[in-house]
Amino acid sequence: MTNRILNHPVLDPIDESEVVTFTFDNKEYKGLRHESIAAALLANGVRTLRHHEESGTPRGIYCNIGHCFECRVSVNGEQGVRACLTPVQEGMNIESGGKLLTTVRDWRASQNG
Numbered sequence: 001m002t003n004r005i006l007n008h009p010v011l012d013p014i015d016e017s018e019v020v021t022f023t024f025d026n027k028e029y030k031g032l033r034h035e036s037i038a039a040a041l042l043a044n045g046v047r048t049l050r051h052h053e054e055s056g057t058p059r060g061i062y063c064n065i066g067h068c069f070e071c072r073v074s075v076n077g078e079q080g081v082r083a084c085l086t087p088v089q090e091g092m093n094i095e096s097g098g099k100l101l102t103t104v105r106d107w108r109a110s111q112n113g
């Protein structure tokens, strides 16, 4: 495993003995039991979890405490799962959020035309 702080000066050491295997966008990754999907993906170098509905810009972890909804992914077919709050589990099939439909529109577009 890489990209993890294994011996934090304040927190308990991370137990690396329980490894789980999961997929993200059809690619296989390893994570640690009890860590979030977002943490497991970040530890594997994956920072883009979805793309903005309107602009298509990449989105990833922002608040990491469940407030911003920027980390939405699909888990085993269920859309809108917050990766920062959901523990990664063995065999999970995770897909990036993609461009979900939304009623939010950029009001500036109508002002310029």
Ligand code: FES
Binding pocket: 060, 061, 062, 063, 064, 065, 066, 067, 068, 069, 070, 071, 072, 082, 083, 084, 085
């Ligand atoms: S990063 Fe903000 S809700 Fe997950």
